[in-house]
Structure formats: C-alpha cells, structure tokens
Amino acid sequence: MSHSSDALDRFYSVIPAGGIGSRLWPLSRADAPKFLHDLTGSGQTLLRATWDRLAPLAGDQRIMVVTGRAHRAAVEEQLPELADLNVVLESEPRDSSAAIGLAAAILERREPGVIIGSFAADHVIKGPAAFRQAVVEAIAAADTGLIVTIGIQPTEPAIGFGYIKTGGPLDIDGAPSAQSVNSFVEKPSPATAKRYLSSGQYLWNAGMFIARADRLLEEIGASEPELLAGLLELAEAWDTPRRGAVVDQVWPKLKKIAIDYSVAEPAAVKGKLAVIPGQFDWDDVGDFASIAKIHANGRKRDLAILGEGARVLADSSSGIVVSHTKRMIALIGVDDIVVVDTPDALLVTTSANAQKVKAVVDALRLSGSSDVL
Amino acid sequence: MSHSSDALDRFYSVIPAGGIGSRLWPLSRADAPKFLHDLTGSGQTLLRATWDRLAPLAGDQRIMVVTGRAHRAAVEEQLPELADLNVVLESEPRDSSAAIGLAAAILERREPGVIIGSFAADHVIKGPAAFRQAVVEAIAAADTGLIVTIGIQPTEPAIGFGYIKTGGPLDIDGAPSAQSVNSFVEKPSPATAKRYLSSGQYLWNAGMFIARADRLLEEIGASEPELLAGLLELAEAWDTPRRGAVVDQVWPKLKKIAIDYSVAEPAAVKGKLAVIPGQFDWDDVGDFASIAKIHANGRKRDLAILGEGARVLADSSSGIVVSHTKRMIALIGVDDIVVVDTPDALLVTTSANAQKVKAVVDALRLSGSSDVL
Structure with a gap:
C-alpha cells in the first residue's frame, strides 16, 4: 500500500452547510438556504x-455535515445515507473556523491522525473525476503536515472571486502538481484580474481546505487560542451525555472568524500552505449572474429558465428566469434580465446588478419586511 | 332659451364599454377589461x-352604456345610478359602428331629434370643465346637422394616435371654435408627427363623436346600408318583448366596422364633419408606457407604482410597477421597466416595448394559454 492510498483511508469529508446565500434572494431564504436549491x-x-461528488472518495460513512438546527430535517431528507454520528448541529452560526474546527476536533478525538477536507455545500463543480483527482493529491500533500487548498485554474478575469498567488512547485510524493502558496489576495479590480489571468501565477480561491485535523487545530490555536480551547472543550463532551450542556x-461564545483568516493566511505566511491546481469547472454560484452564466454555457443572449413546470413566454429577451410559482411569465425586449418569481416575493434586476441583491435583503430586514426573508 | 341650451336638453351620452385593452395584459383581461381598472x-x-365627467352635461338619466353581457354586473356595480333602460348589452362584440349605431337607433325611436355623444369608457381626461365646454360646443354644431368630433390639441409629436387635419373655421352659433375637417390621417412616423405638430393644423383623433342620432344613422346608411337595416330592426324590437329573439x-350578422370608417371619414369627404379643438389633457392609455407617462407627470426617471397595498422596494430603477398581488416586489437597477404582477401572470418589459404586449397576448392565445388571458 502506497503512502497516499494509506492517507486516503484516513480521509474524512466535512460539508459546512450554513450560508443562506443572500445574493440569491428571494430564491434563497432563511428557511430555504442556497444549498437546498437546484x-x-x-x-x-x-x-x-456535493455529497455525490465526495462519497466515492471515502464512502458514505466518512462524510460529516455541519449545519444549523433549523435545517436538520431538510438536510437528512436530502442525504438519507448521512449517519447520525456525522451530523453536527449548530445552535447558531459562528462562521467557518468554528464549524470546520469543531468537525476537526470531534474527528481527531474519534480517530487520531484523521485527514479532513472541507467543501462548501453550495458550489457547482463540473468534472467530478478531475475534482476527486485534485482531492487525492491534496490528501497526499496534507499527510506531510501542510495545510492544502485546491485552487481553480482561472478561465476569465473574474472579479467576484479571491485569488491565490502560487509560488513554485513542491516535490511531494503523490501530489505531483502541488505548489507552494505565495499569498492570498482579495477580489481584484477588472484590470488587476486581467493581469492575474495573463501572468499564469494566480488561481481562484475556491475555499476548499484539506489538512490533518491535528494540524488544522494547531493553526487555529496559533492564531485564535481561545477559539481552539472552546473547540476542544466541545469535542471532549461531544460523544458524551454532556454534549447539550457544553454546547449551550x-x-x-466562540469567535466568529472565517477559516481563511484563522488558518489559511497565517499558514501561507509560514510557508505551511500548499495548493493543488484544480483542472475542473467551478463556480460558487454567488449571484444570479453566475447562475445565468452557468446556464448560458458561454453563449450570450440566451434566456435560462429554472424551475419545475415554469411557464415562460419570452420575446427578444435574455438573462435568467427562476420560477417557483406556476404563474405565466412574459418577457418582452429585456436583455440580461434577472427575474425571480416566488410565491411571496418577486425580484427584477439585471446581471450587472446581481451583486446588489444582498443590499436589498439588508434593506428589507431594516424596514421590517422579514416575512419575505 | 338660446338655441344651444335647447340642444343640450336633447343631448344623450353614450358610453361604449367594450374593448379588453390587450396591450395592458395581464392587468386587462377578458373578465377584467381596461375600463374596469383604475x-x-x-x-x-x-x-x-367617464360617467362622472359626463353626468353634469345632461344628468344621470341621460347616459347610455353599451357593454358585453359578461360585464353587466361589473358595470352596474360601478354605476349604481345607471337606469335599466340605459343598459344595452351586446351578446358578442361587433365593433363601434354597431354599438354606437344601435344606441342611436334606440334613442332616436324613443326621442326623435335626440343628439348623442359617444365617449370611450377607457380614456383618461384631465380638465373635466374644459372637456364639457368642448362637448357643449360640439352639441351646438351637431344640432346643425354636422357630424362633430372633438380633437385634442397635440402637446408632443405622438406616433401612437391618429390625427385630424383641420380646414378653416366654421361660423356656427354656440360653437365659436368649430372648424371644418380636411381629412383623417393614420398614426404617423416620428418625422411626420413632428411636421404635424409644428404646422398647427393637426389635432389628435380622440374617437369622440357627437351628432344628431338621425344624421348618424343617415351616414351609416349611406356607407353601410345593410348595417343600418339591421340596426333599425333591432331598435324597432328593442322596447318590446321581441327584443331577445331579434337580437339573437x-x-x-352585423358588419364589424369602426365608426371612423362608416361615418367619420365619409362625412369628412362630404364636408359634413366638424371638429372642436379640446383644450384639455387626454390620453387613450393604450399601453403601459402611456400609464407610466401619466404618472411621471413629465418627470423622467421616476418609478410609478399602481395597486392598493403594493409592496415595492426599488433601488436605482424607473418605469412602472403594477401590483395586483400583495407580494414584495424588489427592483434593482432597471430603467424604464414595466412590471405587472397579477396572481396568475407576470409581465416584464420596457416602456419602449409596451406596444408589443398585444403580440404576446396573441401568442399566448395561439399556444393554448387562454387561462391567463
């Protein structure tokens, strides 16, 4: 048995299923978050x-889902194979360091030496075999003690994603494409994004992290010692009758901080972060423009229609219609339009304004219209 | 008593309440035609x-409404003052010559020498006093045997209306502003419309006709003798127990023809048509662009909102929203947009495309979607 296949036996997937996806309102809601939509x-x-993409790696019994208490029933309906032991319920959202860190702490107690990989529940990937190939390389690299991310080879100068600046190739057994990470950079301007693309040195940050659980916890402890202490206290009580009391x-009180800041960026600074370039299509489906793009398949001036039993009549129109009612929707002469039709709320905007949807959700909350959120 | 006040005593208003207003779908429907909307x-x-504008002329008892059988209840609910005697029900639409001609024939039998004025049920007029002043002049001119129309002083080079080319002033007692009509012209091109406006010789054709009933019937008989024969047969039976059988x-079988073609244009050719220029705001509210214009009051980049209890949140958007549901409607960055939200159908278009709504209605009919028409 090779070193890397041995590492794969110790692999456990973690799916944090948390974010509502406010930029996809009124489709995504508190009671129907983005990850529950097609x-x-x-x-x-x-x-x-996401589950179907991960299950072939280590099997149905080695996927843990971290989600809100309110979504337990919906998650279990979607994932009948999900074992009770693998359900971690949050009483309230505490961001990704707490969610992934708790999974790491629980799994490390149960199974010292476990390697975990965290993959968002609400991203879209085309090319599951290439995805798994990248994960297998990432597992091999993680087994050496590195924190590993999978970066996506950019296909266009996207300004909606963060980027990873790569350093040089690493020489890791079982991870031939692993590279060191120079730094993480925030969402760029269009001009900067073009420069990133043409340089060939940058990958999209897809928020996928693979690491030995002990190493991940070590990094959290180095940057956020109180958070680590809380996570260890939770993990110690987790498989005992004291779980409920300790959770409460x-x-x-756990600090809300994204894992990018508590783990990935500090590890990059210390030269402890590796990246595997992923040769597959990926999108975080962050807004309706991105959904329209996925459906257009690169063609402009197409109209994408989502929703079972949608009734749409379009004349000289392009963009995306999401129909969650059985109403007739007629479009005439509207380009790059976004129409999202749900029983209690309707959104009309354009692809260019898709990022502003979150601001509308904030405005609705402030104006006391939370019945439609 | 002057000649013209005597004529006013013989005046009867006729309101043909027929057209659905397809360009206002999905607001206007077969079961909720344009004239039943605010x-x-x-x-x-x-x-x-329309009723409130006409009632001061000759009183509630002298307004006749011609409408479809299906709309009787809705019309009577809107017009509790409407006398049974003044309700003329069409078993099916046969266009304006039949509708107005039948009213003329019935009224002439009941009251020889009656002067009728026909005014659409679904136009918008601002300035009711100026409107009535024009009608009073028109009645005086009609009493001399002329067919009289009220033309609207154009305020812009509109391409959505037909025009009336005026001849010279007429010298009519009680109708000082009456002019002869040179010809009717169809909806012009933008360049032609500008020429019409600057010439000062053209008025908008608002489809208002005032005439002695006997003269109107005479003109119908001259151009459409079979239609006249049918109308006289109907009128003879109308106030008898034979009405139902004769109507059926x-x-x-009555010819479908607009009164413009059966009466107004032939009368103009014969020098028997006069026009009173109306000094009031008028609009036929033919499409959503015209509704938006009425509400914008000349201001650009405004968002008009129609509908009781409408919930609209708009960010950097202009145009018109018609809300016939209680749904939250959010608009972001859409200009000159038209959104019409009804329980079973949604329209999204722009002011520039407002005229194309009728084509969509035709397409829906052809595709078997008449449940939403």
Whole structure:
C-alpha cells in the first residue's frame, strides 16, 4: 500500500452547510438556504450534488455535515445515507473556523491522525473525476503536515472571486502538481484580474481546505487560542451525555472568524500552505449572474429558465428566469434580465446588478419586511 | 332659451364599454377589461371617471352604456345610478359602428331629434370643465346637422394616435371654435408627427363623436346600408318583448366596422364633419408606457407604482410597477421597466416595448394559454 492510498483511508469529508446565500434572494431564504436549491437544472440540490461528488472518495460513512438546527430535517431528507454520528448541529452560526474546527476536533478525538477536507455545500463543480483527482493529491500533500487548498485554474478575469498567488512547485510524493502558496489576495479590480489571468501565477480561491485535523487545530490555536480551547472543550463532551450542556455554554461564545483568516493566511505566511491546481469547472454560484452564466454555457443572449413546470413566454429577451410559482411569465425586449418569481416575493434586476441583491435583503430586514426573508 | 341650451336638453351620452385593452395584459383581461381598472391612481375605475365627467352635461338619466353581457354586473356595480333602460348589452362584440349605431337607433325611436355623444369608457381626461365646454360646443354644431368630433390639441409629436387635419373655421352659433375637417390621417412616423405638430393644423383623433342620432344613422346608411337595416330592426324590437329573439337573429350578422370608417371619414369627404379643438389633457392609455407617462407627470426617471397595498422596494430603477398581488416586489437597477404582477401572470418589459404586449397576448392565445388571458 502506497503512502497516499494509506492517507486516503484516513480521509474524512466535512460539508459546512450554513450560508443562506443572500445574493440569491428571494430564491434563497432563511428557511430555504442556497444549498437546498437546484441551481443548475440537474434535478439535484447543490447539497446532494456535493455529497455525490465526495462519497466515492471515502464512502458514505466518512462524510460529516455541519449545519444549523433549523435545517436538520431538510438536510437528512436530502442525504438519507448521512449517519447520525456525522451530523453536527449548530445552535447558531459562528462562521467557518468554528464549524470546520469543531468537525476537526470531534474527528481527531474519534480517530487520531484523521485527514479532513472541507467543501462548501453550495458550489457547482463540473468534472467530478478531475475534482476527486485534485482531492487525492491534496490528501497526499496534507499527510506531510501542510495545510492544502485546491485552487481553480482561472478561465476569465473574474472579479467576484479571491485569488491565490502560487509560488513554485513542491516535490511531494503523490501530489505531483502541488505548489507552494505565495499569498492570498482579495477580489481584484477588472484590470488587476486581467493581469492575474495573463501572468499564469494566480488561481481562484475556491475555499476548499484539506489538512490533518491535528494540524488544522494547531493553526487555529496559533492564531485564535481561545477559539481552539472552546473547540476542544466541545469535542471532549461531544460523544458524551454532556454534549447539550457544553454546547449551550461554549458555542455561542466562540469567535466568529472565517477559516481563511484563522488558518489559511497565517499558514501561507509560514510557508505551511500548499495548493493543488484544480483542472475542473467551478463556480460558487454567488449571484444570479453566475447562475445565468452557468446556464448560458458561454453563449450570450440566451434566456435560462429554472424551475419545475415554469411557464415562460419570452420575446427578444435574455438573462435568467427562476420560477417557483406556476404563474405565466412574459418577457418582452429585456436583455440580461434577472427575474425571480416566488410565491411571496418577486425580484427584477439585471446581471450587472446581481451583486446588489444582498443590499436589498439588508434593506428589507431594516424596514421590517422579514416575512419575505 | 338660446338655441344651444335647447340642444343640450336633447343631448344623450353614450358610453361604449367594450374593448379588453390587450396591450395592458395581464392587468386587462377578458373578465377584467381596461375600463374596469383604475389606471391613474385616482381611486376610480376609468368607467366611473367617464360617467362622472359626463353626468353634469345632461344628468344621470341621460347616459347610455353599451357593454358585453359578461360585464353587466361589473358595470352596474360601478354605476349604481345607471337606469335599466340605459343598459344595452351586446351578446358578442361587433365593433363601434354597431354599438354606437344601435344606441342611436334606440334613442332616436324613443326621442326623435335626440343628439348623442359617444365617449370611450377607457380614456383618461384631465380638465373635466374644459372637456364639457368642448362637448357643449360640439352639441351646438351637431344640432346643425354636422357630424362633430372633438380633437385634442397635440402637446408632443405622438406616433401612437391618429390625427385630424383641420380646414378653416366654421361660423356656427354656440360653437365659436368649430372648424371644418380636411381629412383623417393614420398614426404617423416620428418625422411626420413632428411636421404635424409644428404646422398647427393637426389635432389628435380622440374617437369622440357627437351628432344628431338621425344624421348618424343617415351616414351609416349611406356607407353601410345593410348595417343600418339591421340596426333599425333591432331598435324597432328593442322596447318590446321581441327584443331577445331579434337580437339573437340580427346582432351576430352585423358588419364589424369602426365608426371612423362608416361615418367619420365619409362625412369628412362630404364636408359634413366638424371638429372642436379640446383644450384639455387626454390620453387613450393604450399601453403601459402611456400609464407610466401619466404618472411621471413629465418627470423622467421616476418609478410609478399602481395597486392598493403594493409592496415595492426599488433601488436605482424607473418605469412602472403594477401590483395586483400583495407580494414584495424588489427592483434593482432597471430603467424604464414595466412590471405587472397579477396572481396568475407576470409581465416584464420596457416602456419602449409596451406596444408589443398585444403580440404576446396573441401568442399566448395561439399556444393554448387562454387561462391567463
């Protein structure tokens, strides 16, 4: 048995299924978050597609889902194979360091030496075999003690994603494409994004992290010692009758911080971060423009229609219609339009304004219209 | 008593309440035609506003409404003052010559020498006093045997209306502003419309006709003798127990022809048509662009919102929203947009495309979607 296949045996997937996806309102809601929707027209929710992509790696019994208490029933309906032991429920959202860190702490207690990989529940990936190939390389690299991310080879100068600046190739057994990471950079301007693309040195940050659980916890402890202490306290009580009491006491006090800041960026600074360039299509489906793009398949002036039993009559129109009612929707002469039709709320905007949807959600909350959020 | 006040005593208003208003779909429907909507935000339906404009002329008892059998209840609910004697029900639409001609024939039998004025149920007029002043002049001119129309002084080079080319002033007692009509012209091109406006010789054709009933019938008989024969047969039976049988037999066979073609244009050719220039704001509210214009009050980049209890959140958007549901409607960055939200159908278009709505309605009919028409 090679070193890397041995590492794969110790692999455990973690799916944080948390974010509502405010930029996809009124489709995504508190009670119907983004990961519970089929945004690709595949017939599968994003969560289910994520599961199906991960299950071949280490099997159904080695996937843990971290989600809110309110979503437990919906998650279990989507994932009948999900074992009770692998359900971690948050009483309230505490951001990704707490969510992934708790999974790491629980799994490390149960199974010292475990390697975990964290993959968002609400991203879209085309090319599952290439995805798994990248994960297998990432596992091999993680087994050496590195924190590993999978970066996506950019296909266009996107300004909606963060980027990873690569350093040089690393020489890791079982991970031939691993590279060192020079730095993480925030979402760029259009001009900077073009420069990134043409340089060939940058990858999109897809928020996928693979690491030995002990190493991940070590990094959290180095940057956020109180957070680590809380996570260890939770993990110690987790598989005991004390779980509920400790969760109630500890969880609400955990610092809210993204894992990019508590783990990835500090590790990059210390030269402890590696990246595997992923040779597959990826999108975080962050807004309706991105859904329209996925459906247009690169063609301009197409109209994408989502929703079972949608009734749409379009004349000289392009963009995207999401129909969650059975109403007749007629479009005439509207380009790059975004129409999202749900029983209690309607959104009309354009692809160019898709990022502003979150601001509308904030305005609705402030104006006391939370019945439609 | 002057000649003209005597003529006013013989005046009877006729309101043909027929057209669905397909360009206002999905607001206007077979079962909710345009005249039953409040398109101005006044709180009144267009039909009710028409009644209130006409009632001061000759009183509630001298207004006749010609409408479809299906709309009887809705019309009577809008117009509780409407006498049974003044309700003329069409078993099916046969266009304006039949509708107005039948009213003329019935009224002439009941009251020889009656002067009728026909006014659409679904136009918008601002300045009711100036409107009535024009009608009073028109009545005086009609009493001399002329067919009289009220033309609207153009305020812009509109391409959505037909025009009336005026001849010279006429010397009519009680109708000092009456002019002869040179010809009717169809909706012009933008360049032609500009020429019409600057010439000062053209008025908008608002489809208002005032005439002695005997003269109107005479003109119908001259151009459409069979139609006249049918109308006289109907009128003879109207106030008798034979009405139903004769209507069933005669009405469905009447020629469908607009009164512009059967009466107004032939009368103009014969020098028998006069026009009173109306010094009031008028609009036929033919499409959503015209509704938006009425509400914008000349201001650009405004968002007009129609609909009781409408919930609209707009960010950098202009145009018009018609809300006939209680749904939250959010608009972001859409200009000159038209959004019409009804329980079973949604329209999204722009002011520039407002005229194309009728084509969509035709397409829906052809595709078997008449449930939403």
